[in-house]
Amino acid sequence: MVVKNIVRELDLKVFNKNADLDLEVKGGFVGDLLSHVMGNSEEGQVWLTVQTHKNVLAIASLNDLSAIILIDKQIPDPSMLEAAEKEGIPVLGSDKTAFELGGKLFELLRIDS
Template sequence: MKVSDLVRELGLTVFCGEAGLAVEISGGYTSDLLSDVMGHMEEGMLWITMQTHQNILAVATLKDAAAVLIVNGAVPDEETLAKGKEEDVPLLGTTLSAFEANGRIYQLLHKA
């Protein structure tokens, strides 16, 4: 599934990184602890978090994440958006909780 498919299926907000919407999602990782994400997330995964500060972009870039999904209706600040545009990392948003987003995304990625 491409990032754009996920955006369409779940009605996600695209804050920035539109050029990366054609990237294939290889899986997902959910964590709000940056060191945990750096140690365990694999390339091409969708990262689900409630964090909105610009350090998420450094980690997403380092791990070559397909996109970052910010949950609970949180919105990144202007510095984060500017950095996301500069790095061309898709930053997405949803009002869903991390639990609900994970369940829906898992179902979409594992359709028979």
């Protein structure tokens, strides 16, 4: 499964123009405490968060995450969007909660495996 598939299945908005939607999705991670995400997320995971600043991109890039999903109608701040355009890591968005999106993503990945 790649990012493109989850964008379609979860009806997500894509915020950055050059987002690499062919990155492979291996799992998901939910968290808003950055050290928790930094220390525990793993390569290929999609990160669900309410954080909308540039450091989110730094962590996603350092940990080789496949995408960031901003939950609950959050939108990226300009510095985050700028960093996303540079890195190519998809910054996605949804009106839904982390609980709902995480549940659906878990199910999608389970069926896919």
